[in-house]
Amino acid sequence: MYKFxxxxxxxxxxxxxxxxxxxxxxxxxxxxxxxxxPNLEDINIKPKKKIPAVL
Structure with missing residues (x-):
């Protein structure tokens, strides 16, 4: 959803x-x-932390 x-x-x-x-x-x-x-060296991509599964 977008808003102006x-x-x-x-x-x-x-x-x-x-x-x-x-x-x-x-x-x-x-x-x-x-x-x-920013240039390419300034950008860091990190994996999202996994949330433990709750049963």
């Missing part, structure tokens, strides 16, 4: 890092650090 957060929003789902960077002018609105687009 504001008038003029023209996409569904989560924004990409590039879109967020453009919105905030390349800087984090909270701390002021530069927002960068």
């Amino acid at each position: 957060e504001k008038v003029g929003q023209d996409f569904y789902g989560v924004r990409t890092p590039s879109e967020i960077r453009l919105i905030y002018g390349g800087k984090c609105p909270r701390c002021g650090h530069e927002i960068t687009v």
Whole structure:
């Protein structure tokens, strides 16, 4: 299920890092650090923890 957060929003789902960077002018609105687009080395994929089966 998708919802539009504001008038003029023209996409569904989560924004990409590039879109967020453009919105905030390349800087984090909270701390002021530069927002960068992650590369393949920055992305870590981990297996989901298994939940024990309850009988």
